[in-house]
Amino acid sequence: MEKDVLIIIPAYNEEQTIAQVLNELSNIHVSEYADILVMNDASKDNTNYIAKKENCILVTHVFNLGYGAAVQLGYKYAVRKGYKFVVQIDADGQHDVSNIPKILETLKTKDESGRYPDIVIGSRYLSESGTYHTSGLKKFAIGLFCREIKRLTGKKITDPTSGLQGFRFPAFLYYSKYGNFDHRYPDANMILQMLLLKFNVKEIPANMHNRVSGKGMHSGLKPFVYMCWMALSMFGIIVRYKWLKIDEGIGEEDVIWEKKRGNYTTEI
Secondary structure, eight states: OOOOOOEEEEEOOOOOTHHHHHHHHTTTGGGGGGEEEEEEEOOOOHHHHHHHSSSSEEEESSSOOOHHHHHHHHHHHHHHHHHHHEEEOTTTTTTTTTTHHHHHHTSSSTTSOOOSSSEEEEEEESSSOOOOOOOHHHHHHHHHHHHHHHHHHHHOSHHHTOOEEEEEEEHHHHHHHHTOOOOOOOOHHHHHHHHHHTEEEEEEEBBBBOSSSSTTTTOOOHHHHHHHHHHOOOHHHHIIIIIIIITTTGOOOOOHHHHHHHHHTTTO
């Protein structure tokens, strides 16, 4: 049976956790309605070997290209293969797999304005979300991003740095194209971009766990680099989409995207 959902798991040196994540997906019978794609970004450990033994699709980069590049290639795969929905989770075990059905249900439900969400964010900081410990520095950064997104778009987002997200075809089609997705740190900058383009972004409460092993992508001096990059990226997005109005309103286009989806399976 052809499936219309793809779960993308970007992975870099996650040998200690990826088997558990894949086992948990198996325990909730995700394979009955979704395919699982592991994007191994040239891991130096046994991530590739472990994922290869599981019942999933595996793509391995020859060189480490970065988190954003790995995820974007997953979007390109989803477009080429004709999936309708994508759910993105991390390989480190922080994203509870029980969130996946909730994200898919939200993607398939019209909101109060009669629109389907294009992007669904699993938030750690809504009142109904589970308990999650966040460092003071990260809280400060997230608060800064939230205020800037609210100021520029009028939309309140509580967790713009969440890697737990779901997408309908229009959103991951846009992300899959050259220049539309940050290949290094796709984060609050991408949420700002999609809101400025009038894509419908919705948050839902999510259960998440703190990392218990391995190194996060913001360890060492990386938080400083990340903050500098994010500030520059968000400024570039403001110039491109708010001032120059590139692709203005593309997220609001009410097209017959089922037909468009079929066309793009051979064009990307």
